[in-house]
Amino acid sequence: MRTLNLPTVNRSREIERIVNGMPTSDGAGVKLTRVLTHDLQRRLDPFLMLDAFRSDNADDYIAGFPDHPHRGFETVTYMLAGRMRHRDNAGNEGLLQNGGVQWMTAGRGIVHSELPEQEDGLMEGFQLWVNLPGKTKMTAPGYRDIPAADIPEFALAGGGALKLIAGKLGSEEGAVTRPDTEPLYLDLTIPAGGVYAVAIPAGHNAFVYVYRGALTAGDLARPVRDKQMGVLNNEGDGVSLRAAEETRLILVAGKPLREPIAQWGPFVMNSREEIEQAVDDFHNGRF
Template sequence: MTIERTEPKSGRVQQTRAVERIVTGQATSDGAGVKLTRVLTQPLQRRLDPFLMLDAFRNENPDDYLAGFPDHPHRGFETITYMIAGRMRHRDSAGNEGLLENGGVQWMTAGRGVIHSEMPEQEDGVMEGFQLWLNLPAREKLREPWYRDFDAARIPSFQTADGVDVRVIAGESHDVAGAVTRDATAPLYLDVHLPAGGRFSQPLPPTHNAFLYVYRGDASVAGEALGEQQMAILANDPAADGVVIEAGAQPARVLLIAGRPLNEPIAQYGPFVMNTQQQIQEALADYRDGRFGAH
């Protein structure tokens, strides 16, 4: 249920962060040839710690998505998959299975290791969504895997007095707690739908790394214009207490993502993200020797 509200004190921003850099997503493919846009790439991992990757996909041609993402391993981080349109079936080696549909979120903690597949359950129509990779602190990288599905009705949401609709996937916004919280990284993950000329304010701790991604229309932050499929890395300014996002002449849809940096070494080899190269070698050996399980 969406609640209409005036802006609470906890939603006010006195000084917005500025845009440090604008990044345009790169067209690529993953899985068994699924076409997607990679927005947060490996060279940005240190700057946007604790986030490791953001992929956006919007395909209307079934040939671009039907092969899906067959069995593949992960270790050392979390994946958050958010579907806008379409249906995707998840299965993993921990025995979890779920169907991700319009507006739903799948949150998976790979921990010490999991093998999973994500396969479309449709033969035509639009398939659209996002996958975000969130790092785990060193002490949790070998924890037990965890998985949870949230259908659209279970994602908390609210509407501001200005008609902005906000879905709170993680963290807290305007006194509304999201579906998931994490102590170490304190992630904020919002899907913000702004009407034409609409304005949305979100407080942010000055030490948190933050970025936003425009996936419909255009928007601006501190006078910096952002077009569709552009990401804005927000400056870490001790004097700024949050961000103010404004839509242009057309409605806009924006992902706003922020988190507490771990400030730990990052060692990545494909689907394994650890702290040292030795740990990567251990992950490869465990996977090769069947210690991740199979389904």
């Protein structure tokens, strides 16, 4: 594993708000922690939703997500542990497993299923929804499976580690780059006592989500703990992260679209009329 020298950060962003993940269920009864909800879509534009899932009780996930539609945005599923089978009506099929990522562009419309291929054991990961700009909401659907081996992974000085799922960090490029929203998606491991400063593009909205341990960011002493999101303010060229205990987190940032958001369940467009058209198209088999 290569060692990465993180770009210099001159001024750290601060934690603006700490958000507690809320237990919920979706699909055919899968138990989730919903972190980024509708009320944060404007503040964290272009991100629409973040769900975290972690359970070794098969009853919490075994029913999965049977066929369901999407239009107007992208879904990013990052699997830390477990096996999930994707199938869609565009003929794509793939197996998402330990450390892998599925990047799906719903575009003008796709119907897919995500079903577990395990009957016991731990299933853990995240699903992030990334908005598409109005000009590409009706683009052709797309799907990409990214195995763990294709995601750049680096050692950090002092015993930390970083996976660069999407975006750019200094001269390094992640497994995925996307236009318009320019998302940065990192999985970070910080050892006890570790301090790392991570550069974030100017103007990008950003947050951290802790899934093991706890951390502080910038000068704020109040920690962000397991199953909590820390929304970062937009002042500074990066964020300084400190962990008193071994901590794992994802850091996500993106360029805001600053467009109207109209959402009805799995459809995200720019106007009510476009939502009504999406519903009609789906019910009349035009996806």
